[in-house]
Amino acid sequence: MPRHIKIGLIVFGIGGAIAMGFFVDIVGRVRSMVNERETEENPFKPPAQPLYSPTDPPMAVKVFFPAESGDSLLVAEDQTIFQSAEIANRARQILQKIQEGPKLDTMLAPLPKDAKVQDLFISEQGTAFIDFSDAMATAHPGGVLNELTTIYSIVDSLTYNLPEIKQVKILIGGVEKETLAGHCLLLLPLEMDLSITNVMPRDEKIAQLPRSASAVARSIN
Amino acid sequence: MKLIRIAISLAALGAALFFFGGLIRAADTNIPIYFPNSKLVVKAEVLNRVTYLPIKQVIEFMGIPYTDALALETLTIRSGNSRLLMTKNSALVSYNDQILLLPSPILREDGRWLAPIEFLTIGLTRLTGTEFRYRAGAPRIYAENVDAPELEMNAQTLGPITRLTLRCSVPLNVELKRDDQRAILAIDRSVDPFRERLDHRDRMVRSVVFDDSDGNAKIVVDTTRDVTDMRLTAADNNRVYFLDLFTKREPVTEAVPPPALPAAPAARPDVIPAERKVRVVVIDPGHGGMDTGAKSAAIAEKDFTLALARKLRSALQTRLGTTVLLTRDSDVALDNEARSAVANNNQANLFISVHAGYSTNKTDAGSSVFVMKENFGEGFTTASATGRDQLFLPWYLGYRIHQQASVSAANFLQEALSKAIPGSKFAVRTAPLAVLSSATMPSLLLEMGNLNNPMNAQTLTDASFQSRLAATIADAVQRFSESPQAAAN
Numbered sequence: 001m002p003r004h005i006k007i008g009l010i011v012f013g014i015g016g017a018i019a020m021g022f023f024v025d026i027v028g029r030v031r032s033m034v035n036e037r038e039t040e041e042n043p044f045k046p047p048a049q050p051l052y053s054p055t056d057p058p059m060a061v062k063v064f065f066p067a068e069s070g071d072s073l074l075v076a077e078d079q080t081i082f083q084s085a086e087i088a089n090r091a092r093q094i095l096q097k098i099q100e101g102p103k104l105d106t107m108l109a110p111l112p113k114d115a116k117v118q119d120l121f122i123s124e125q126g127t128a129f130i131d132f133s134d135a136m137a138t139a140h141p142g143g144v145l146n147e148l149t150t151i152y153s154i155v156d157s158l159t160y161n162l163p164e165i166k167q168v169k170i171l172i173g174g175v176e177k178e179t180l181a182g183h184c185l186l187l188l189p190l191e192m193d194l195s196i197t198n199v200m201p202r203d204e205k206i207a208q209l210p211r212s213a214s215a216v217a218r219s220i221n
Numbered sequence: 222m223k224l225i226r227i228a229i230s231l232a233a234l235g236a237a238l239f240f241f242g243g244l245i246r247a248a249d250t251n252i253p254i255y256f257p258n259s260k261l262v263v264k265a266e267v268l269n270r271v272t273y274l275p276i277k278q279v280i281e282f283m284g285i286p287y288t289d290a291l292a293l294e295t296l297t298i299r300s301g302n303s304r305l306l307m308t309k310n311s312a313l314v315s316y317n318d319q320i321l322l323l324p325s326p327i328l329r330e331d332g333r334w335l336a337p338i339e340f341l342t343i344g345l346t347r348l349t350g351t352e353f354r355y356r357a358g359a360p361r362i363y364a365e366n367v368d369a370p371e372l373e374m375n376a377q378t379l380g381p382i383t384r385l386t387l388r389c390s391v392p393l394n395v396e397l398k399r400d401d402q403r404a405i406l407a408i409d410r411s412v413d414p415f416r417e418r419l420d421h422r423d424r425m426v427r428s429v430v431f432d433d434s435d436g437n438a439k440i441v442v443d444t445t446r447d448v449t450d451m452r453l454t455a456a457d458n459n460r461v462y463f464l465d466l467f468t469k470r471e472p473v474t475e476a477v478p479p480p481a482l483p484a485a486p487a488a489r490p491d492v493i494p495a496e497r498k499v500r501v502v503v504i505d506p507g508h509g510g511m512d513t514g515a516k517s518a519a520i521a522e523k524d525f526t527l528a529l530a531r532k533l534r535s536a537l538q539t540r541l542g543t544t545v546l547l548t549r550d551s552d553v554a555l556d557n558e559a560r561s562a563v564a565n566n567n568q569a570n571l572f573i574s575v576h577a578g579y580s581t582n583k584t585d586a587g588s589s590v591f592v593m594k595e596n597f598g599e600g601f602t603t604a605s606a607t608g609r610d611q612l613f614l615p616w617y618l619g620y621r622i623h624q625q626a627s628v629s630a631a632n633f634l635q636e637a638l639s640k641a642i643p644g645s646k647f648a649v650r651t652a653p654l655a656v657l658s659s660a661t662m663p664s665l666l667l668e669m670g671n672l673n674n675p676m677n678a679q680t681l682t683d684a685s686f687q688s689r690l691a692a693t694i695a696d697a698v699q700r701f702s703e704s705p706q707a708a709a710n
Contacts, residue, residue: 143515144654178557178655184654185597185658
């Protein structure tokens, strides 16, 4: 083989090796960028703590579910939870009931099947912060009315049964989201709205009692 | 043997290029430094992702004495009794015998001293007391108390036109210069843009870039050949400017009227001569792009909303002669703020967002007309906030000024739809809706049917049903336009 061809081949080979090096470097960088986004699952999960103790008394609650039809968007279903010492644990129990869905066929399940409550805490001002898993938004089928009933079944069920909770702030995947599925604003904490339910506010119920009955109630107190 | 030597040296060269390739000079940019009554444009060099400034040029401009010791390879800058000493290839700077550390070493090339941009704040501010301000990635520096108001740029495709909006907190003088395929908006003072360039491309705009590399602020709009005309309009005492780009395909009469001027009535034979209170209607087809909205086997929500919005646009234009703009006229994703911004920017008198419903109950076929939930966000306004605190008030309450008119428009729509489509339920409801919350005009959201109901989904895909629906909505808009509630707008 002539000498100049040999030199040419060697130069070509080195050039190829350098190009390959750059390519490997670029691929490595892209991979590292992609990998950075992946988050590992926490291997040290805290042990599941019971939401109530065996001595806690039962507590009747109204859990709001989307109505299949009718004038009210949400319909209350009577359920029982346990009156645990911590309000947050009572709230978790109510959320469990919402996740499980209604017992009657005339109501619909408000949450997507895979949605899970990741965290819940209640601030001193009475705002319950609930962090749902990403599935709450990604698996939501959409629709304004559907989104509204999902949100208010949570807000109304918590604020109606637990007066300590004044408002509810919904987080998704650990962060604040503008909307759940593109419609309803989640940036501000939401307050109870019973106008879309078949239940009257508690104070209005007392006001509508006959005089004698409210006088009796006062004398008992 | 000779061959091996050549090969080894070539391999070494290749390896050196591979390892030190990152240090190769990236680009040179001109950076203006704005002083209170003057400005200096320096040629900055970007080396290994660090911006270097020719420091001698800066201190000469500021009139600060210095000594450039060629033999020692040091530069000494003096101010009063203070002294700052920098050495070639060192990130350590001596300030009155105190050591300061720079994030990158100082370089000296061809007699030029190059210091990383941080040297201004770490070294020069201590020495002279002159403060420097700059944002990471922004190619401009402000010295001392130079007032540079923030400039916001925004571009939108509004049906037949493309509109570039400029907003500033102080009045500006902007001059439009037109080149072959370029529009240059020259601004008469130094401003601080939020963004250097807009990520906006459409059939008329290639790029929108803010440029002050020669010390004169200007916005360069690269346009395509489709642009036949452009118009610059000022509003809000020269604090807001609109640059409208027109294309030959659409008649110019359909373009958005300048907001500061009364709208010119379109010359159409079927236009109602009575005083129209609704002059500009913005229709928002819900969802778009990756965000398909609710889905059925027959249609995706984003396609239904766009088809209905287009039909509604032509119905409103024919019947009322109003200017009608769509927030999107193609399959693109938009966030909720951008949607209401189209209505706000164009001084719309009515904003209608169109959606399709979805219920897990497959037999449900109800529709709703939504208005913003009354008193939403009321508990979170800081009415007592003063001064700077007011800057942080959330912009969720824009809807409140026209809440009553929104309810009235929703009632007109509900009435018209209930009559035109008997057997279907239309309820007026309230909800905390993101797209309506910051719309500062009567605004409503129509949610049609249930895409989970196969019969209902089939009806919604029917073009003749869509046309009937559009005509009914146009009827309701006409009735609202003639009502006293619309006058309050």
